[in-house]
Amino acid sequence: MSQAADWKRADSRIGILFIVPFAVTALVFMVYPVAEAVRLAFYHHNPLNPGASSFAGLDNFRALAADPLFWQAFRQAAVWTFSSIVLQTVIGVALALLLHLPLRGISVFRGLLLFPYIVPTVVIALILQWMLNADLGVVNWSLRGAGLIDENVYWLASPGMAMLSTIALNVWKYTPFVTICVLARLQTIPLELYDAAKVDGAGAVRRFVDITLPQLAEVLAVVVIFRTIWTFNKFEEIYLLTRGGPGTSTFNLAIYSFEQSVANLKMGMGAATGVVMMALLFVGSLIYMRVFRFDEEPTQ
Amino acid sequence: MAQKTPPVRPQPTTRRKFLSDLAAVSTGVAAGTLGLPAWAQKPSTKTGTVRVWGEPGPYAGVAVDAMNEWAKKFAPGLAFKLETLSWDSVYVKLMTDLAARNPAHCISVESPIAYQLMADLLLEPLDDVVQKVGRNRLIDGVKWEYWGAWQGKQYVLPAHHQPHLLVVRMDVVNELGLGDPDKWDWNDLRNAARTIAEKKKDMAGISLALGRNLCTDYHFAALLHSAGGRMFDPANKFQVVFDSPETVEALEYVKSLQPYMPRGAVSYSFLEVVDSIVTGRAGISFYWGRPYGRAAEENKAVFANLQSFNHARHPKTGRRSNWNDFQGWCIPRPNNQYVEEVKAALVYYQTSPQWLVRYCHSLMPNVSPVYKDVLNNPTLQTHPFFETKRQTIMNYYVTSLPYSSSTANEWLRGVNPLAGIVHGRSILAQTVQKVAVDNWKAADAAKWGAKELEQVRKENLRLLGGAV
Numbered sequence: 001m002s003q004a005a006d007w008k009r010a011d012s013r014i015g016i017l018f019i020v021p022f023a024v025t026a027l028v029f030m031v032y033p034v035a036e037a038v039r040l041a042f043y044h045h046n047p048l049n050p051g052a053s054s055f056a057g058l059d060n061f062r063a064l065a066a067d068p069l070f071w072q073a074f075r076q077a078a079v080w081t082f083s084s085i086v087l088q089t090v091i092g093v094a095l096a097l098l099l100h101l102p103l104r105g106i107s108v109f110r111g112l113l114l115f116p117y118i119v120p121t122v123v124i125a126l127i128l129q130w131m132l133n134a135d136l137g138v139v140n141w142s143l144r145g146a147g148l149i150d151e152n153v154y155w156l157a158s159p160g161m162a163m164l165s166t167i168a169l170n171v172w173k174y175t176p177f178v179t180i181c182v183l184a185r186l187q188t189i190p191l192e193l194y195d196a197a198k199v200d201g202a203g204a205v206r207r208f209v210d211i212t213l214p215q216l217a218e219v220l221a222v223v224v225i226f227r228t229i230w231t232f233n234k235f236e237e238i239y240l241l242t243r244g245g246p247g248t249s250t251f252n253l254a255i256y257s258f259e260q261s262v263a264n265l266k267m268g269m270g271a272a273t274g275v276v277m278m279a280l281l282f283v284g285s286l287i288y289m290r291v292f293r294f295d296e297e298p299t300q
Numbered sequence: 301m302a303q304k305t306p307p308v309r310p311q312p313t314t315r316r317k318f319l320s321d322l323a324a325v326s327t328g329v330a331a332g333t334l335g336l337p338a339w340a341q342k343p344s345t346k347t348g349t350v351r352v353w354g355e356p357g358p359y360a361g362v363a364v365d366a367m368n369e370w371a372k373k374f375a376p377g378l379a380f381k382l383e384t385l386s387w388d389s390v391y392v393k394l395m396t397d398l399a400a401r402n403p404a405h406c407i408s409v410e411s412p413i414a415y416q417l418m419a420d421l422l423l424e425p426l427d428d429v430v431q432k433v434g435r436n437r438l439i440d441g442v443k444w445e446y447w448g449a450w451q452g453k454q455y456v457l458p459a460h461h462q463p464h465l466l467v468v469r470m471d472v473v474n475e476l477g478l479g480d481p482d483k484w485d486w487n488d489l490r491n492a493a494r495t496i497a498e499k500k501k502d503m504a505g506i507s508l509a510l511g512r513n514l515c516t517d518y519h520f521a522a523l524l525h526s527a528g529g530r531m532f533d534p535a536n537k538f539q540v541v542f543d544s545p546e547t548v549e550a551l552e553y554v555k556s557l558q559p560y561m562p563r564g565a566v567s568y569s570f571l572e573v574v575d576s577i578v579t580g581r582a583g584i585s586f587y588w589g590r591p592y593g594r595a596a597e598e599n600k601a602v603f604a605n606l607q608s609f610n611h612a613r614h615p616k617t618g619r620r621s622n623w624n625d626f627q628g629w630c631i632p633r634p635n636n637q638y639v640e641e642v643k644a645a646l647v648y649y650q651t652s653p654q655w656l657v658r659y660c661h662s663l664m665p666n667v668s669p670v671y672k673d674v675l676n677n678p679t680l681q682t683h684p685f686f687e688t689k690r691q692t693i694m695n696y697y698v699t700s701l702p703y704s705s706s707t708a709n710e711w712l713r714g715v716n717p718l719a720g721i722v723h724g725r726s727i728l729a730q731t732v733q734k735v736a737v738d739n740w741k742a743a744d745a746a747k748w749g750a751k752e753l754e755q756v757r758k759e760n761l762r763l764l765g766g767a768v
Binding site: 049265 | 420566567579724
């Protein structure tokens with residue numbers, strides 16, 4: 001049968017029709033912005049003076065490499081991402097194991113778990129700002145009342161504590177995502193595996209290490225990779241909570257990009273930062289997949 | 301025997317009752333006091349919403365009410381709508397909206413941003429409006445250019461002037477025998493801050509903003525200018541003159557005050573400084589008139605004891621520089637279909653002493669009158685704050701003017717269109733934070749700041765026009 005004849009087949013046309021909305025949406029909202037960001041990265045562009053745009057070659061990337069703040073933001077982004085992901089994964093798995101227990105009313109807790117994930121970031125960040133206010137906040141008030149601290153803790157006003165506070169917000173908000181993914185996988189592990197292990201005399205720890213963890217490996221790989229990408233790119237939590245401060249102690253690359261684009265009116269530099277972030281995440285994801293061999297077909 | 305009627309005791313007028321009474325009587329009586337020009341009475345058949353940006357506070361709302369009164373009479377299809385922007389987000393909002401070619405139709409901004417916009421030719425010239433409003437009405441000690449004139453054209457119409465001064469808890473100062481704040485120099489100020497911090501439990505000696513924000517920029521600029529330092533030299537092609545002994549001295553002075561500030565000051569902006577004053581957690585501060593209104597409602601004991609003075613003198617230069625916002629109204633050019641209507645509405649409200657008095661009354665003594673007929677208007681002095689805070693009010697309104705300064709017009713010796721960009725990048729605040737948070741030497745921080753300012757200058761030579 002010729003290609004032209006294939007084209008006329010009704011099911012093909014319907015298939016294409018179904019794909020068109022996604023393709024158009026992807027082109028407009030994903031491909032075009034990314035392409036435009038990549039193009040801008042090679043231009044000097046001031047949004048207030050767009051007529052004076054000029055080709056910059058690699059100037060924007062050279063300027064990034066020469067800017068100590070870029071490297072500081074990069075280091076801090078690495079610390080923020082690594083700490084958040086480790087804590088989210090450990091706490092998320094632990095919570096999933098707890099919620100997997102066959103207890104009466106456990107479904108209520110499973111429902112409540114979604115709460116942090118549902119609350120808009122802007123709401124929780126603004127509430128946290130007040131809760132963590134050193135002088136007026138309820139957190140210091142409670143800790144002082146419980147006799148745990150003598151002096152107020154400056155949660156958002158000292159560089160180390162500010163980084164900890166932003167990490168804590170991220171962990172609180174996104175641990176439920178890890179928990180839900182892990183819980184879903186836990187519920188599909190055949191119980192026979194545990195029964196057999198018990199018969200063989202394996203204790204709870206042994207069963208967790210030899211059965212549960214290997215079964216969770218693939219879902220954890222996906223969760224970790226997604227969470228890493230999302231966390232590394234995170235902007236609003238840090239910006240709303242600390243605006244990158246005090247000083248520049250909680251700057252990450254997303255905040256740096258925003259500052260370059262909006263405060264400094266250097267759209268090219270901001271876009272170049274975005275391109276660097278994209279490249280870093282792409283290469284990082286490839287290495288991660290390769291190291292953990294998730295790109296290979298399972299062998300029988 | 302006739303029953304004796306108990307004597308009627310006069311009820312004290314509260315600020316809020318005064319404002320609500322005033323609102324009731326002033327609406328609808330505005331036009332005509334100075335004689336509304338025929339030009340402002342020309343009807344418009346346009347329809348839609350005229351977007352107006354204002355900073356937080358009731359005064360922008362009063363101005364928009366006045367504009368809507370004009371619309372009701374002459375352009376019934378139009379509605380002026382206020383969009384309130386917090387100080388720290390003005391720059392971001394402005395730049396993103398301008399970049400998207402969708403700015404508000406009328407904006408109220410401080411002089412640094414206004415100067416930047418006018419030098420970038422993004423504003424509509426307002427000389428015709430000034431002519432109608434009255435060129436000779438300005439109070440003594442100010443000039444039209446303070447709000448925004450560039451290369452012979454006026455781009456900004458005065459909304460108010462607004463200095464930050466030395467706000468002092470007089471009960472604390474008197475109790476500790478710290479002398480007359482009006483006579484303090486920098487050493488006396490530091491000594492007072494130290495004494496308060498040491499002697500008063502749960503009270504900081506002085507509360508300044510040290511965060512990465514506009515408030516820190518404004519606090520530090522006053523100290524820099526008092527010390528005799530500046531960012532740029534407009535008389536010499538806007539060369540950067542920030543890397544100087546004066547900058548180092550101002551930075552070291554901030555560092556020397558830091559032990560007497562709240563520990564959280566490194567993240568303080570406008571709101572936190574006001575909080576520390578109103579809640580009685582600071583003995584001294586640098587601030588505009590805003591805390592008085594809040595203290596009058598929330599903490600009467602603090603309100604009763606607050607007083608504002610011109611800043612402490614620098615021991616060598618004798619300067620008492622403050623930061624004066626010189627806030628004005630301007631009309632963005634891009635995509636603005638309501639230029640004539642906004643001009644007419646501005647003339648309507650700016651030629652009405654009633655509306656202008658009400659504007660000042662809405663947050664006493666935060667927004668100072670700029671026209672003589674408003675300053676001398678008997679109604680202005682009917683505000684209850686005049687009973688107890690007359691000297692403070694007059695300090696904000698009048699006696700501060702000889703010490704006015706800002707980054708956009710340093711020492712009032714030349715308009716500088718680069719200051720808006722400097723604030724957009726928080727360069728002064730970052731310089732302060734290098735010393736206050738990162739513990740850099742002041743000299744190194746001054747060098748860093750100078751390098752950043754030089755970068756701003758290089759990248760924006762076009763704004764300096766014929767000056768370079």
